[in-house]
Amino acid sequence: MVHLQAVSTVLFLLNLLQAVHVNALRPSSYAVWAVDSAISRGQGNGLDTNGKPLVSYEHGELQWALRLLYERDGNKTYYDYIKTGVDNVVSSNGTVGGGYSATQFQLDPLRVGPTFLYLYNQTGQSKYKIAANEFHNQLINIHSRTAQGQFWHKLIYPNQGWLDGIYMGDVFYATYTQLFQPNNKTAWDDITLQFTLMFNNTIQNVATPNHTLLNLLYHGYDFSHTTIWADPDRGHSPEIWIRALGWYSMALVDTLSIIPTSHPGHKILLTFLQTLTPRIVSAADPTSGVWWLVMTQPGRSGNYFESSGASMFVYSLLKAVRLGYVSDKDGKIVAAAKKAYQYIVKNWVVDNGDGTMGWLNTVQVGSLNTDGSFDYYIGIPTDLNDLKGLAAFALASIEYEHL
Template sequence: MRVSTQSNLAAVTLAFALSVTSAAGEITDAARSKNSTWMASSIMSRSQGIMTGKGGSSELLQAGITQRALTALAAQYPDDAFTSDVKAYVLSSACSVSPFLQNASYDALSYPLDRLSNGHALLDYSAPTDNMTSGPGSFAGAAVALRDSIDYNRRNDEGGLWYFTYPQWSYLDGMYSLAPFYVRYHVEAETAYPIPAWKQATLAAVNDTYHQIDLLWSHTRNASSGLLAHGYDASRTAVWADPDTGASPHVWGRSLGWYAMALVDTLEVLPDSASEYRDLILEKWNSLASAVVKAVDPTTGGWWQILDEPGREGNYIESSGSAMFAYALLKGTRLGYFATNADLASTAVDAAIRGHEYLTDTFVVRETNGTLGYNGTVSVCSLNSTATYEYYVGQPINYNSVLGSAAYILASLEVERLAAL
C-alpha cells in the first residue's frame, strides 16, 4: 500500500490510531501464543511508536525501532492472522513520522542520527522507481530527504558524524540507525537505476558507513576487554574525554547494544560488490561478540547497565541492552557470521538463549488486562552529562519503554526461529 500525499498520510495515521485506541487491551489468544506477538500486540494496544512531535528527541527512535521489530515479526509470520494488523500498524507509524522528515537540512540539525531508524519503513512503502524521484508528501520523498540529511549532518575533522548537536561528539548509539539504512538505500537505488553513477554512489556510501563504524571502534575500544565506550569527543575538550583518544570513560550497555545490532544488520544488506568491507565488519563483529559473551553476568545471564563495572554497588542488569545483545548474537549466528569460529557460535547461542530466558522471567510482566508489560529499561543516557558511573546508574528506569520491549521482540523472534527447527 502506498500513500502519496501528506494529507492522506495524516488521515491514515489518525484513523488507525483511533482504531488501536478503541481496541486497547484486547489481546487475542493467537497473539498470546508467542512472546514476540504478545509483546507486539501489547505495544500496539498502548499506541507506542507513533510520532506525535511531543515526545522529545528520542521519539523518532521509538518509532523507528518499533517499525523494525514489527516488520521483522510480519516477515517471520506472514500467514498469521495477527500479521495484517502488524503491517497496518507499521504503516501508521511510517505515516506519523513522514511529515517530520521531509526537510533534509532541518532534520539533520534538529534530530539525532536516531532519525534514520525510520528509513527502512519509508523504503518499504515506496515504489522502487520512486526512490529518487518522488516529491514532498510521499514516503519516497521522505526517504530521499532522510538520506540527504546525512550529507547535511555535521562532522568532525576525521569525517566522523556528530551524533546530535553536541560539538564534535560521536556516539555508538547512532550506528543502528545510520549504517543499515545508509547502505540499503543505495543498494536499492542502484537496483532501480543500474548505471555507473549509482554504482559509484553505493560504493561511496558503503565506504562512508564503514568509516563511521571504524572511527568509533578506534576511538572507544578498550584493548583489554574488547568492549567499546559510549562515544568520543574528537576535540578532547569534554569533561569526560580521554586526553589521548577522546573516549568517554564507561561502557554503557544499551549504546553497545545499538552498535552490535548495527554490525549484524549492516552485514545483512551489504552488496556483493562490498566483499572487502564485509570482511572488515565480520572481523569487528567476531571480536565484539566474543567480548560481549565474556561480559555476560554468570549469575543471571543478563548484561549490566555499565559493562565495565560488573557487580559494583548500584549497577544492575538492564533489560534493553540485554535484549539487543541476545538478538545480535542469535541473528549473527543464524546468518553465518561466525562461520570460521564454531566455538564462539556455540557459546554465543547459549548466552543469548539464557539471557532471553532471564529477560522473560524477570522483566516481562503479565498485566491484568491481558497485555505484556516490560520493565528494567533505563531512560536515555547522554554524554551531555558528567558521564560518570554515578550518572549512568542514577538515571531513571522506565516501564514499558519500547526501546526495551521492541528489542525484546527482536530477540524473541530469533529464539522462536531456533525453537521451530
C-alpha cells in the first residue's frame, strides 16, 4: 500500500512538473504567443506552403503586428522575420515577385506595401523604395476606377468596391503619401475619397425583410449594378459580413494616425469611425459579447461567432479609445472590447502543450464572386491557425495589453 502511494505521488509530481514546464514555455503576452506560434509554423514569411515566393495580404497583416511588437519589446527576432519575409518577394533590384502583377488591378497584394516602406525607413536600402514605387504606380497610373473614382477591387470584379480593399490598398496609399509626398493635397483628397465612397455606397440605412437594421456597412457594392447581388439601392451587396467590416474598421484607426490632422480628410474619417463605433458595440451578441459571421442575421440557424472579425473589432475599438478618436466617458466601449476579448481567449485560443497556441473559427474566405447570400457565407469552412485571424488576434492583444 505504501509502495502504491509512493508511485502515485511520483506520478503526480511528474505530471505537475510537466505542466509547469509547458506553462513556462508559454509567453505571458497573448500577442507574443500568437506571433511566436505563427513564426514556429513558418507562417507569413513571404512563401507559400510549397516554399515559393508569395505576396500575400495575410503576411502584410502579420508584419504589421510584428512591427508593433518589435517597437514595444525590442525583440529583434520579429524585425528579422519581417525582413526575411519581404526579401523573399523583393529582388535585389527592387522588382516585386511572388506572383504580383500590377495589371491584375488587385488591391490585396498592396497590404505588404507598408512593410516595404517600414524597411526602407529602417535600412535606407533603395530596393524597398523601388518596390513601394511599383505598388504606388499601380494605384496612380494603372488601376481602374468607377466613374465616381473608387478603385476596383480587382480586374475580374469591374466597378466593384469592397470594404476589404480599403484596408489592403489605402493604408499603403496613406503611408506612402506621408513618407514621400506629405504635402500632396491631391493624394490626401483621393485617399479620403476612397473611404467616403465606400462608406456612402455601403451604409445600411433602410430595414429589409429578415435583416436586422444595424446601420453598418455591407460587404461591398457594384457601381454598375450588373452583378447578381447588386441591390437597386446603390448596388450594395445583400449582407453585412463581419470580416469586411473588420477590415474597414482597422483601416480607419490605422489611417487616422497617418493622415495629417490639418487635412479635411482627417475629420471625415474621424466622423466615420465615431459613427460606426457605437453601432459595432451594439451589434455584439449580448451574451457572448462577440459578433456573428453574418451580422445582418444574428442567431439564424447556421450562423456562428467568427474569430477574425471579432479580433479586428477589439483592435479597432481599443485603439480608437486609446488614441482619443472616440470618447468613452462611461467606459462602455472598452468594457465591450474586454468582454469580447475574454470570450476570444476562452473559446478560440488553444494551448497546444508545446509552447505554441492554436487558433480556431476563422472563416477561410468571404467573396462577392457568387451571390453574396447568407447561405454562401455560412457555407465557407473555417480553418485551424488561419493567419488572417491569428494576426488579427495578435493586433487585438497588443491593444488589450496597452490597458
